[in-house]
Amino acid sequence: MKKIITCMITMIVCLGIVPVHASENFQVSLHSKYSYLYDQETQMVYLDQKSQDKIYPASMTKILTVSLALDKITDIHEKVRITQADLDGLFEAGATIAGFYAGELVTYEDLLYGALLPSGADACNALARLTYGSTDGMVMAMNQLVEQLNLKNSHFMNVTGLHHNEHYTTVYDMAMILHHALQNQTFEDVFNARTYTSSMKNHTWSSSLQRGYMSYGLDISQIDGAKSGFTDEAQLTLASTMTFNGHQFILVTAYASGQYTQNHVRDAITVCQYLHDHYHEIVLYKKDETIADYWLLQSFQFRYEYQAPQTLSIIIDNNISTKDLSYQVDTSTFLVAPMKSGQKIGTVSIYNDDYLLYSYDMHLTEDIELSMMERIAYYAVIIFIVGALITCLILVMKKIKHKKSDRP
Numbered sequence: 001m002k003k004i005i006t007c008m009i010t011m012i013v014c015l016g017i018v019p020v021h022a023s024e025n026f027q028v029s030l031h032s033k034y035s036y037l038y039d040q041e042t043q044m045v046y047l048d049q050k051s052q053d054k055i056y057p058a059s060m061t062k063i064l065t066v067s068l069a070l071d072k073i074t075d076i077h078e079k080v081r082i083t084q085a086d087l088d089g090l091f092e093a094g095a096t097i098a099g100f101y102a103g104e105l106v107t108y109e110d111l112l113y114g115a116l117l118p119s120g121a122d123a124c125n126a127l128a129r130l131t132y133g134s135t136d137g138m139v140m141a142m143n144q145l146v147e148q149l150n151l152k153n154s155h156f157m158n159v160t161g162l163h164h165n166e167h168y169t170t171v172y173d174m175a176m177i178l179h180h181a182l183q184n185q186t187f188e189d190v191f192n193a194r195t196y197t198s199s200m201k202n203h204t205w206s207s208s209l210q211r212g213y214m215s216y217g218l219d220i221s222q223i224d225g226a227k228s229g230f231t232d233e234a235q236l237t238l239a240s241t242m243t244f245n246g247h248q249f250i251l252v253t254a255y256a257s258g259q260y261t262q263n264h265v266r267d268a269i270t271v272c273q274y275l276h277d278h279y280h281e282i283v284l285y286k287k288d289e290t291i292a293d294y295w296l297l298q299s300f301q302f303r304y305e306y307q308a309p310q311t312l313s314i315i316i317d318n319n320i321s322t323k324d325l326s327y328q329v330d331t332s333t334f335l336v337a338p339m340k341s342g343q344k345i346g347t348v349s350i351y352n353d354d355y356l357l358y359s360y361d362m363h364l365t366e367d368i369e370l371s372m373m374e375r376i377a378y379y380a381v382i383i384f385i386v387g388a389l390i391t392c393l394i395l396v397m398k399k400i401k402h403k404k405s406d407r408p
Contacts, residue, residue: 027274035254054170065127082100113193118205125160178252218262224248244315246313275315298337338369341367
């Protein structure tokens with residue numbers, strides 16, 4: 001049930017996203033032909049280079065494979081067995097493998113790390129078979145999920161990312177897929193891992209980030225996690241995350257040339273460094289600060305204050321300060337009880353001059369309850385007040401009439 005609810009929440013978020021571009025000043029030179037950088041918390045977009053153009057994801061596909069497998073796995077420490085069918089055809093296809101052998105007893109955890117860190121196609125095939133019955137079954141689930149997430153420019157043909165003309169996505173869609181996957185804490189743990197040793201101590205793997213550090217001395221310290229890919233058609237691809245002032249960003253890049261250059265990781269480092277050098281945080285509302293207040297109808301509470309559920313802040317160009325921002329709160333004056341948690345009650349828009357920087361939807365964080373007795377009492381009071389006003393009006397009118405009748 002928890003997984004179903006998480007999936008539903010993620011779908012609602014993805015369907016409701018209206019990306020706002022933070023600025024047009026994010027000036028970086030990248031090896032990658034396609035790129036997309038956005039803040040998961042605010043949905044603000046910082047880098048958008050051909051984000052809706054079709055790309056081949058290569059092994060970024062395995063993000064979706066692992067995410068879907070986790071939807072079915074109840075115990076990551078459960079032991080399962082590798083079959084020959086999981087390995088068939090991988091050598092001939094030139095697929096990257098984790099190194100499992102037929103008959104090997106492994107845990108689901110081994111397979112998850114084996115899929116993402118060494119980019120093991122053998123691990124992906126085993127996960128698909130064990131969780132969806134077959135690779136075809138998982139591929140069907142992959143395409144169903146992207147449809148549910150309203151990602152119209154993605155289609156998958158396999159669970160590994162091996163090239164197929166009909167196996168494609170966009171850097172925007174891939175960012176949304178990663179955003180969905182990151183709602184699962186186990187996925188995030190695997191995605192962020194630098195190294196892993198299997199349960200039987202016979203496999204040790206490193207992530208693409210760690211390999212970049214070990215082989216090229218790249219400074220990966222500011223990057224949280226990543227999944228890379230390469231095929232001749234896709235060139236180097238990378239989906240990564242980075243955290244700046246408490247905001248987690250997703251960066252997806254594609255088509256950086258040079259298989260052994262680590263140019264995709266270099267791009268992530270470049271973006272991360274530019275973000276740290278040229279951007280800063282502005283706090284819009286502190287936690288529990290009142291954003292809007294309402295008259296509350298059908299309740300003796302009468303007034304309701306909407307307070308920031310957490311500190312709301314944005315990451316913005318260093319050249320923009322708090323005094324450059326203007327706030328627009330679009331909401332009604334009244335709320336009518338009862339209301340359920342999650343209901344939208346207004347929107348706050350943040351502008352720099354006339355440029356929309358950020359839009360925040362206000363949703364109730366708790367139910368506004370109204371018992372039957374409270375409703376009856378509320379209407380009784382209303383009826384009493386109306387009745388009293390009518391009675392007063394009648395008495396006044398009678399008094400006026402009486403005065404007129406007393407005149408000679």
